[in-house]
Amino acid sequence: MEGVNKLKLLISKKYISVVLFIVLDIVFLVFISFLGYKIYGIYSEMQSLKAEIDQLKSSSLLIKNNKDLLEDNIGEYNTVLDSIIPDTETYFQVISAFEQLEAKTGVNIESYSINLPETTEDKMSLSLTITGTKESIETLFENYHYFGGRLMTNEKLEFNPEGLDSMTFLVNLFHASTDESASGGGSGSNVISSDDIEFIKQIEDKL
């Protein structure tokens, strides 16, 4: 009888200690989970901060690398770029560009039509029917890129040198809105060279 009592006492003592340890374990595990959760939160915040910093660093480098060369005249260069690649496209801008092209080259643009399959969100592809003297059409071939006050490209030139008084000429006009979301997205490795500036100035002279 005495042995049984001892055993009960022992069991109850051990039982209490095991229960206490289990409670302690639970407390620890809860705390570990909480700490793990906090660490995950910090890690996520760090990742998003790193992405933000990369973007800010890129912008800072872009400023640092180009400030000396561009600071004084960047407004003027942007005006040139915005005029050759405007933010939006309107019918009147297209007409105005063709009028300028006619005036500067001496060709007559008899008609034009939109090449719908080649036209995209930022590119308007047009087919121009042109008449003029051989010289005026050659002037057009040499200067169509900027003489309309807009950037114009031609992806395929096709003509008959003997009958160079009337032809069909394909041009593309471009527009692109300044992307606000790209603010801070310009790559810091973008270093504008003096050749680039010279190129912009040459374009400006042709407008």
Next chain:
Amino acid sequence: MKRRINLFSQRIDNQTAKRYLRTGQRVTYGVLLFGVIALMVLFGTYIFLNKNLADLKTKKNTYERYILTNQSFNQDIQNFVQKFSLLKTYIKTDANGYSYYRALISILEPAGIADNIDTFSIDNNQDLDYSIKVSTYEEGIQVLEFFERPDVLEHFNSLTLESFNITQNEVEYTMTFNGVMKSRK
């Protein structure tokens, strides 16, 4: 009635209970030890990451202050870079065809056939098609020989004679060539 106790069965129960308790004790000790170690590691990590986070915030503030100081220039340069890179991209799609036409003229001049180009076509991959018209068979053969010369062929990545036709009524020989001109970009 005399009461009997089965001492064997009670001993077995006691031993089982003891064994379970001992195992339970060991497991709880183990879990606790793991908890302590894990807690130490996690706490260390927490402090380390917190410090890194503070450093990153400082770094971010520094960049933000720099950009804020140059806010106006920043907007201008972003616009410039975007439009200028578009300009360069768009320009690359241009065939620049007339400069290739003039290059072809200068290639043909030594043979005296620069004025004999009948049709000309080139795209932005420098894929070229042109035809040359001559009035005699001998001239036609001379043109073909001219285009077999290495110093002429070096201006082209490839060049083939697509057709050699004769117009019966006017007695004109038309040679149509196609190929790829070497890039001048």
